[in-house]
Amino acid sequence: MDRATRRRRRRKAWIVVAVVVTVVLASTGGYVAWALNAPLPEPTVEWQTPDVSVPPAVTIAMPVEGSAAISVAGADEYLGAVASGIWMSSGSADPRPMASISKLITALVILDAKPLSGPDDPGPTINFGEADRDLFDEYYVLGATVAEMPRGTSMSLHDALATMLIPSASNYAEAVSTWAFGSQGAFVGAAQRWLAANGLTGTTIVEPTGISPRNTSTPSDMIAIGKLAAANPVIAQIAATASLNLPGPGAMFNTNGLLGTSGITGLKTGTLGENAYTLLYTAILDVGTGQPLSVTGIVLGGFSRDSVSTGVINLLDSIRGGFHNVPLSVRGQQVGTYTTAWGSAGRMVLLDSASILTWSDTPITVTMDTTRPETYEDGESVGTISWTAGPNTATADVTLEGGIERPTSWWRLTHPGELG
Incomplete structure (x- = not known):
């Protein structure tokens, strides 16, 4: 082999060596760059779910005497849709004497025939005659509540209704209903038609005052009547008035001594002898749900005014305490x-x-979501934890405390199988 051939072979060998070295160095450099920059594996998460103490089930303190029922509007998401109908009841569902709650029906029937535009509308003027003034003595002898009606008395329909409802004056109930319909027979007929039109088949009314034990109603009808009365701005305003002073009847005080207590806003009391105390009431309860709850309740046939009042307050307090x-x-x-x-x-x-x-013992569920850390630094947001109870959800952010040390370059270079 001549010298020129040997030189050509040596040249080719060095070229091959150079190519191999170049390839090796290029491959090593590429791996290093990849390993040092490849995504890190997801951390392993171990949750420690916070313990939550669910309150015990609330006991609703329904009245234990007579017949009672209650409706609660504005809390369907907590209590169920049935709450805005008849949520709870106790005692018999049969009709019982409603006593002076009858006057609330009388007012509704009168306003159906002689409507007022609102609480500030006095309405037509009523001029009371001698027959109207004689009603004072008639009802006084019967032991009913009455209000003065001096000779020559005249007043607006609004004030006459207020005198009928606030002190529960029976003589005004008959006088105003006769004025509106012309006779007591005509009034009773109108009242019966009004009851039928509103589907109140469990209610009977034979006179306007409630002095007759034949004026009866069921707890469910009483709830419906209470809602109708509360929806009437004239009656609602009168029923919420604690006292009033008018020419003729003078100073008057509402028979509903619970006004302003435990959120009570109305409506009407009644009594017809022993063990026949009645209370149809409305209340507004602020329980923290955003929208106050609107309560309508009835007690028929209670033992006494005090026992019924105590029972109603305990009931409302138990509802409020259930949230x-x-x-x-x-x-x-x-x-x-x-x-x-x-x-x-x-x-x-x-x-x-x-x-x-939450309401009562509503279960509380927990969900937890994590996100992959990007910086692994102290305070980085790494997820959320949410609690749900009924319609409500509370959420708190989860952060990384103290941060996490990032891997060394050596670990990256020696753990290619764990890199993304």
Whole structure:
């Protein structure tokens, strides 16, 4: 082999060696760049669900005497849709004497025939005659509540209705109903048609005052009548008036001594002898749901005014007490741990305290969501935790406390199988 041939072969060998070295170096450099920049594996998350103490079931303190029923509007999401109908009842569902609650029906029937535009509308003027004034003595002898009607008395329909409802003046109930319909027979006929038109088949009315025990109603009809009365702005305003002073009858005080107590806003009391005390009431309860609850309730045939009042207050307090703000967590509370493939770990803590409004013993469910850390630094948001009870959900952010040490370059270079 001549010298020129040997040179050509050596040249080719060096070219091959150079190519191999170049390929090896290029491959090593590419791996290093990839390993140092490849996505890290997801940390392992171990949740530590916060313990939540669910309150015990609330006991609704329904009255234990006579017959009672209650309706609650504005809380269907908590109590169920049935609550805005008849939510709870106790005692017999049969008709009982409604006593002076009859006057509430009388007022509704009169306003159906002689409507007022609103609470500020006095309406037509009523001039009372001698026959009207004689009613004072007639009802006084019967032991009914009466109000003065001096000779020459005249007043607006609004004030006459107020005198009938606020002190429960029976003589005004008959006088105004006769004025509106011309006779008591005509009034009773109108009242019966009004009851039928409103589907109140469980109610009977034979006279306007409630002094007759034949004026009867069922708890469910009483709830419906209470809602109709509360929806009438004239009656609602009168029923919520604690006292009034008018020429003729003078100073008058509402027979409903519970006005303003436990949220009670109306409506009408009645009594017809022993063990026949009645109360048809409305109340507004602020329980923290945003929209106050609207309550309509009835007690028929209670033992006494005091016992019925106590029973109603206890009932309303038990409803109000059934709504609770349940503590769920505190700021900084640990709710989990992040553990990484490279041996570092970090605490997951809540950024804020949380609580939730619940009704009675409504179950509270917990859901937890995590997000992959991007910086692994202290305070980074890494998820949320949510609690749900009925219609409400409370959420708190989860953060990384203290951060997590990122892997070393050596770990990256030596763990290619764990890199993304």
